[in-house]
Amino acid sequence: MKGVLPMTEEEVKLIIIQSLKDGGRKNFQEIMSELQPYDMAYLYTDLPNKHKNKFLLYLTIEQLTDLIPELNQEDQLEALHKLGVEKSTKILDLMENDKLASLLSSLDPEIVEDLISDMKIEESEIVHILMNYTPETAGRIMNNRFVxxxxxxxxxxxxxxxxxxxxxxxxxxxxxxxxxxxxxxxxxxxxxxxxxxxxxxxxxxxxxxxxxxxxxxxxxxxxxxxxxxxxxxxxxxxxxxxxxxxxxVDDILDVLVQEANEDIEKLSASGKAIDFNTKSYIAAFRRLPWLILLLFIGLISGSIIDGFSATIEQVIALSFFMPMIAGMTGNTGTQSLAVVVRGVITHDLDFKQAMKLIFRELWVGIIIGLICGVLISIIAYFWQGNITLGFVVGSSLLITLIIGTLTGTVIPLILYKLNIDPAIASGPLITTINDILSLLIYFGIATAFITQLS
Amino acid sequence: MKGVLPMTEEEVKLIIIQSLKDGGRKNFQEIMSELQPYDMAYLYTDLPNKHKNKFLLYLTIEQLTDLIPELNQEDQLEALHKLGVEKSTKILDLMENDKLASLLSSLDPEIVEDLISDMKIEESEIVHILMNYTPETAGRIMNNRFVxxxxxxxxxxxxxxxxxxxxxxxxxxxxxxxxxxxxxxxxxxxxxxxxxxxxxxxxxxxxxxxxxxxxxxxxxxxxxxxxxxxxxxxxxxxxxxxxxxxxxVDDILDVLVQEANEDIEKLSASGKAIDFNTKSYIAAFRRLPWLILLLFIGLISGSIIDGFSATIEQVIALSFFMPMIAGMTGNTGTQSLAVVVRGVITHDLDFKQAMKLIFRELWVGIIIGLICGVLISIIAYFWQGNITLGFVVGSSLLITLIIGTLTGTVIPLILYKLNIDPAIASGPLITTINDILSLLIYFGIATAFITQLS
The missing domain is CATH 3.10.580.10 (CBS-domain)
Structure with a gap:
C-alpha cells in the first residue's frame, strides 16, 4: 500500500485511467483502497465520461456505497442508473439512512418509489419514516447506524x-x-x-x-x-x-454551515441563491420577490420626499444630506440586526436577556448618535455656512441613529419570540424601514425650522 | 447512580447546595460524577457566591480540569485564584493545551508567566510553542492529547x-x-x-x-x-x-461558528461586537470607525447631489426616486456580496470559477435590471405623468442594478485573490460605493434629458 503515499492527485488519476484501459482491476483496487470517499468522488467526477462505466464496475459494493453520497445529486442518479436495479438496491440498503433520505427528499415521489421499491422492507420503511419528519429537525438528520x-x-x-x-x-x-x-x-x-x-x-x-x-x-x-x-x-x-x-458530529458541521448561510440570506435577502452553481435565471428569480417588494417600499420614501418638496425647494441644501442620513441609519440597523441574528445561535434568549440586549443597543445608539451627530453638525456648518442647518442635520442624525439601532434590535427579537420566520427581518427590509423613518424625522425637523433655514 | 437521572436541573441544584451546607461530600460526588463539564460549569456559575469555594474544594483535580475550560474567562481566573497555586498548577498541567493556550492568549503576559511558572517544564513549553503560532491557523487550535x-x-x-x-x-x-x-x-x-x-x-x-x-x-x-x-x-x-x-472536530465546530460570525461582521461592518455580553461603550466604539468612514463617504453623495442641484431645482420630482434607486443598487450589491463571501467557504476559488461567477452575476443583474427597470418606468409614468421621466428612471435603474451586482461580486473577489482582508469589502461599504455610482448615473442621465423633462 505504501506505494500510493507520495503520488499527487494527477498521478493517481493517470494510473487509474491506465488501469481502466488495461483492465487492471488489481492495480485499480490497490489505489482505491487507500482513497477516502471524497477523493474517490473527486476522481470519478473528473474522469472522462467514457471511463466512468468501468470505474463503477471495478468498485466493490462497499466502495460504491461510500462513493455515491459524495457525488452531487445529478451524478448520484446517473451512477445509480448506470449500475442497474440490482446493484443500486444493494447500495441503497447499505447507505446510511440519513444520507439516503437527503438524496431522496429532493426527488420526484415517483422516482423515489421506483428507487426504493426493491430495497429490503425494513430499510425502506426506515427511510420513509425519516422523510416524514419535519425538515431541519433531529428526526430528519439522525441515522440508525449506532450500536x-x-x-x-x-x-x-x-x-x-x-x-x-x-x-x-x-x-x-x-x-x-x-x-x-x-x-x-x-x-x-x-x-x-x-x-x-x-x-x-x-x-x-x-x-x-x-x-x-x-x-x-x-x-x-x-x-x-x-x-x-x-x-x-x-x-x-x-x-x-x-x-x-x-x-x-459530521452532520452537525453541515448544519452549522447551512444555518450560517440562512442567517446571511436573511441579512442580504438573497434567498437560497448562495451557491456558485445556481443558474443565473434561477438566482435572479429567487432574489426578485424581495427586490420588487423593496422597490415599492422605496417608493414610499419617494412620496415622503414628495410631501416635503416645498421644504426642499426652499432649501435645496437639505437634499445633500439626505442619502447620508438614510444610509447611516440603515447601517446602524444592519449592525444591530447582525448581533441579534448571530447571538441567538449561541445564547438561549429569555426575556431578561432580551431586555438587557435592547438596553445595551439603546446605549450603543446614543453613543454613536452623539458622536456622529456632533461631527456632522460641525461639517454641515462649515460646508454650508448655516448654523441652523448644522443643528437640523446633527439632531436628525442623533435621533435617527438611536431609532435605527432600536429597529435593528427590536424587530428581529419580536419576530424571534413570535416564532415568525425571521427572514422577514432581512437586512434590506430593516434598511428600508430605517430609510423611511429617517426621512420623516429629517424633513420633519427641517420643516419645523424652515424659517431660520432659508 | 440511577437516582440522578429523573432530577431536573433545579432539583440537582438544591441537592448540591444542601450537600455543601451539610458537608455531604459523598452525596455531592454522587451527583457530580454523572454531570457533564458544561452542566457542572452551569451549576457553578449559577451558585450563590458563598457556596462557590466549597464547591471547588469538593471537586477532584480531574473534575476541576473538566470544569475550568467551560467557564468564561473571568470566572476561570477567579476559580484558579481560589484554588491556590498548587492545585491550579496541577490543573493547568492536566488541561488540554489548546484550551490552556486559548485561556492564556487573551491574558496579560505577566499573569501568563505567573500562572505557568510552576507548571511542568514540558507542559509549559508546549503551551508557549502553541501560543507562538499565528492566530486562526492549525498550529493554534491543535492539541497534543493524541495517541x-x-x-x-x-x-x-x-x-x-x-x-x-x-x-x-x-x-x-x-x-x-x-x-x-x-x-x-x-x-x-x-x-x-x-x-x-x-x-x-x-x-x-x-x-x-x-x-x-x-x-x-x-x-x-x-x-x-x-x-x-x-x-x-x-x-x-x-x-x-x-x-x-x-x-x-469539537474545535472545528467552534471554528465554523467563529468564521460565520466573521462573515456576518464583514457584511454588517459591526466589528467584533457580535456578543450579547459586550458592554455598550465597547460595542459602540467597535462599530464607530466604520460608521465615521461611511459618514464621510456619504457626504460624497451629498456633494454629487450638490453638483446636480441645478437639475434637481428644475425637476424636483427627480429627487423622489433618488432613495429608491440608491437603495435598490445597494440591495443587489449586498446580495451578490453574500454569495461570494459564503461561497468561498465551500468552494476552492480558481480563475475559471471566478469568471463563471462574474458572468452568472452579470446575467442576474441584467434580468433583475430589466424587470425592475420596466416596472419602475411604468410606475413613474403614471405617477408623474411624464414619459421621459419614466424612461430616465427606468433606464437608470437598469444600469445601476447591473453595476450594483457586479460591484458586489468583483470587489470581494479581487480582495480575496489579493489576500487582502475582505473586511474591507463590508456590506455597508459596497452599499455606499453603489450609492455614489447610482447617483452619478441617475443624475447624469437626467441631466442629458433635462430639456425634455422640465
Missing part, C-alpha cells in the same frame, strides 16, 4: 457486540444503553469499556444522566447542544424515551 | 498503548502511525484494530495515504477538509512531516 446494548450486558458482551457491528457503526465513541422496552437509560464511552473489567455489569458502570434530543428538536438546537458538550454523537429519542437514532 | 503508535507495533501492542493512554486521549477514533523519526506515515482506525488479528503488524494494515494539515494551514481550510472527509480528528504536521498535534 445499542442492553443494560443487563457485561463489559465482555458489550465488547463482543461492538466487534460484530464495527463495520456498521459510524462513530463508536459512545454506546447507548437501553432497557427491556428499548427506552434509553444510559450511555457508556468506549474508553470506559476499555478501562472496565470484563465481568463488570453495564448497568453499574454506565452514566445514567444521558444528554439526548427529541425527534422534533430543531437542528440548530441540536448543534448548540453538541457544541456545548463537545460530543461526537448524540442520541435521539421519541416522546416516550425510545431510542430511535443518533446524530453524528 | 501515536510506531509502525513496527503489532495490533496487540497498539491496543495496550491505547489502554494505557485512554484517559488522556480525547478522540480515539484514529491512531496516527509514525516512523523512527517521528514522521507521520500512516493512520489506523479504532475499528481496524478491533477487527484485526492481535499479531498483525501495524505497518501492514494501516492506511498510508493520510489526510493531514500543516501547522500554518488556515483554520477555515482545516474546517473545509474535516467537513469534506467527515473526520473526527485530523493530524497536524510540521514542514518536514513530523507529527506535532491533532485537531479535533
Amino acid at each position: 445499542w446494548i442492553s443494560k443487563h450486558y457485561t463489559v465482555r458482551e458489550a465488547v463482543d457486540k461492538l466487534k460484530a457491528f464495527a463495520e456498521l457503526a459510524e462513530y463508536l465513541n459512545y454506546l447507548y444503553v437501553i432497557d427491556d422496552e428499548k427506552k434509553l437509560v444510559g450511555v457508556i464511552s468506549y474508553k470506559d469499556l476499555l478501562l472496565g473489567e470484563m465481568q463488570d455489569k453495564i448497568d453499574d458502570i454506565m452514566y445514567s444522566r444521558v444528554v439526548k434530543v427529541h425527534v422534533n428538536t430543531d437542528q440548530e438546537e441540536v448543534a448548540k447542544i453538541i457544541r456545548r458538550y463537545d460530543f461526537v454523537s448524540i442520541p435521539v429519542v421519541e416522546e416516550d424515551n425510545t431510542l430511535v437514532g443518533i446524530i453524528t | 501515536w503508535i510506531s509502525k513496527h507495533y503489532t495490533v496487540r501492542e497498539a491496543v495496550d498503548k491505547l489502554k494505557a493512554f485512554a484517559e488522556l486521549a480525547e478522540y480515539l477514533n484514529y491512531l496516527y502511525v509514525i516512523d523512527d523519526e517521528k514522521k507521520l506515515v500512516g493512520v489506523i482506525s479504532y475499528k481496524d484494530l478491533l477487527l484485526g488479528e492481535m499479531q498483525d503488524k501495524i505497518d501492514d494494515i494501516m492506511y498510508s495515504r493520510v489526510v493531514k494539515v500543516h501547522v500554518n494551514t488556515d483554520q477555515e481550510e482545516v474546517a473545509k477538509i474535516i467537513r469534506r472527509y467527515d473526520f473526527v480528528s485530523i493530524p497536524v504536521v510540521e514542514e518536514d512531516n513530523t507529527l506535532v498535534g491533532i485537531i479535533t
Whole structure:
C-alpha cells in the first residue's frame, strides 16, 4: 500500500485511467483502497465520461456505497442508473439512512418509489419514516447506524457486540444503553469499556444522566447542544424515551454551515441563491420577490420626499444630506440586526436577556448618535455656512441613529419570540424601514425650522 | 447512580447546595460524577457566591480540569485564584493545551508567566510553542492529547498503548502511525484494530495515504477538509512531516461558528461586537470607525447631489426616486456580496470559477435590471405623468442594478485573490460605493434629458 503515499492527485488519476484501459482491476483496487470517499468522488467526477462505466464496475459494493453520497445529486442518479436495479438496491440498503433520505427528499415521489421499491422492507420503511419528519429537525438528520446494548450486558458482551457491528457503526465513541422496552437509560464511552473489567455489569458502570434530543428538536438546537458538550454523537429519542437514532458530529458541521448561510440570506435577502452553481435565471428569480417588494417600499420614501418638496425647494441644501442620513441609519440597523441574528445561535434568549440586549443597543445608539451627530453638525456648518442647518442635520442624525439601532434590535427579537420566520427581518427590509423613518424625522425637523433655514 | 437521572436541573441544584451546607461530600460526588463539564460549569456559575469555594474544594483535580475550560474567562481566573497555586498548577498541567493556550492568549503576559511558572517544564513549553503560532491557523487550535503508535507495533501492542493512554486521549477514533523519526506515515482506525488479528503488524494494515494539515494551514481550510472527509480528528504536521498535534472536530465546530460570525461582521461592518455580553461603550466604539468612514463617504453623495442641484431645482420630482434607486443598487450589491463571501467557504476559488461567477452575476443583474427597470418606468409614468421621466428612471435603474451586482461580486473577489482582508469589502461599504455610482448615473442621465423633462 505504501506505494500510493507520495503520488499527487494527477498521478493517481493517470494510473487509474491506465488501469481502466488495461483492465487492471488489481492495480485499480490497490489505489482505491487507500482513497477516502471524497477523493474517490473527486476522481470519478473528473474522469472522462467514457471511463466512468468501468470505474463503477471495478468498485466493490462497499466502495460504491461510500462513493455515491459524495457525488452531487445529478451524478448520484446517473451512477445509480448506470449500475442497474440490482446493484443500486444493494447500495441503497447499505447507505446510511440519513444520507439516503437527503438524496431522496429532493426527488420526484415517483422516482423515489421506483428507487426504493426493491430495497429490503425494513430499510425502506426506515427511510420513509425519516422523510416524514419535519425538515431541519433531529428526526430528519439522525441515522440508525449506532450500536445499542442492553443494560443487563457485561463489559465482555458489550465488547463482543461492538466487534460484530464495527463495520456498521459510524462513530463508536459512545454506546447507548437501553432497557427491556428499548427506552434509553444510559450511555457508556468506549474508553470506559476499555478501562472496565470484563465481568463488570453495564448497568453499574454506565452514566445514567444521558444528554439526548427529541425527534422534533430543531437542528440548530441540536448543534448548540453538541457544541456545548463537545460530543461526537448524540442520541435521539421519541416522546416516550425510545431510542430511535443518533446524530453524528459530521452532520452537525453541515448544519452549522447551512444555518450560517440562512442567517446571511436573511441579512442580504438573497434567498437560497448562495451557491456558485445556481443558474443565473434561477438566482435572479429567487432574489426578485424581495427586490420588487423593496422597490415599492422605496417608493414610499419617494412620496415622503414628495410631501416635503416645498421644504426642499426652499432649501435645496437639505437634499445633500439626505442619502447620508438614510444610509447611516440603515447601517446602524444592519449592525444591530447582525448581533441579534448571530447571538441567538449561541445564547438561549429569555426575556431578561432580551431586555438587557435592547438596553445595551439603546446605549450603543446614543453613543454613536452623539458622536456622529456632533461631527456632522460641525461639517454641515462649515460646508454650508448655516448654523441652523448644522443643528437640523446633527439632531436628525442623533435621533435617527438611536431609532435605527432600536429597529435593528427590536424587530428581529419580536419576530424571534413570535416564532415568525425571521427572514422577514432581512437586512434590506430593516434598511428600508430605517430609510423611511429617517426621512420623516429629517424633513420633519427641517420643516419645523424652515424659517431660520432659508 | 440511577437516582440522578429523573432530577431536573433545579432539583440537582438544591441537592448540591444542601450537600455543601451539610458537608455531604459523598452525596455531592454522587451527583457530580454523572454531570457533564458544561452542566457542572452551569451549576457553578449559577451558585450563590458563598457556596462557590466549597464547591471547588469538593471537586477532584480531574473534575476541576473538566470544569475550568467551560467557564468564561473571568470566572476561570477567579476559580484558579481560589484554588491556590498548587492545585491550579496541577490543573493547568492536566488541561488540554489548546484550551490552556486559548485561556492564556487573551491574558496579560505577566499573569501568563505567573500562572505557568510552576507548571511542568514540558507542559509549559508546549503551551508557549502553541501560543507562538499565528492566530486562526492549525498550529493554534491543535492539541497534543493524541495517541501515536510506531509502525513496527503489532495490533496487540497498539491496543495496550491505547489502554494505557485512554484517559488522556480525547478522540480515539484514529491512531496516527509514525516512523523512527517521528514522521507521520500512516493512520489506523479504532475499528481496524478491533477487527484485526492481535499479531498483525501495524505497518501492514494501516492506511498510508493520510489526510493531514500543516501547522500554518488556515483554520477555515482545516474546517473545509474535516467537513469534506467527515473526520473526527485530523493530524497536524510540521514542514518536514513530523507529527506535532491533532485537531479535533469539537474545535472545528467552534471554528465554523467563529468564521460565520466573521462573515456576518464583514457584511454588517459591526466589528467584533457580535456578543450579547459586550458592554455598550465597547460595542459602540467597535462599530464607530466604520460608521465615521461611511459618514464621510456619504457626504460624497451629498456633494454629487450638490453638483446636480441645478437639475434637481428644475425637476424636483427627480429627487423622489433618488432613495429608491440608491437603495435598490445597494440591495443587489449586498446580495451578490453574500454569495461570494459564503461561497468561498465551500468552494476552492480558481480563475475559471471566478469568471463563471462574474458572468452568472452579470446575467442576474441584467434580468433583475430589466424587470425592475420596466416596472419602475411604468410606475413613474403614471405617477408623474411624464414619459421621459419614466424612461430616465427606468433606464437608470437598469444600469445601476447591473453595476450594483457586479460591484458586489468583483470587489470581494479581487480582495480575496489579493489576500487582502475582505473586511474591507463590508456590506455597508459596497452599499455606499453603489450609492455614489447610482447617483452619478441617475443624475447624469437626467441631466442629458433635462430639456425634455422640465
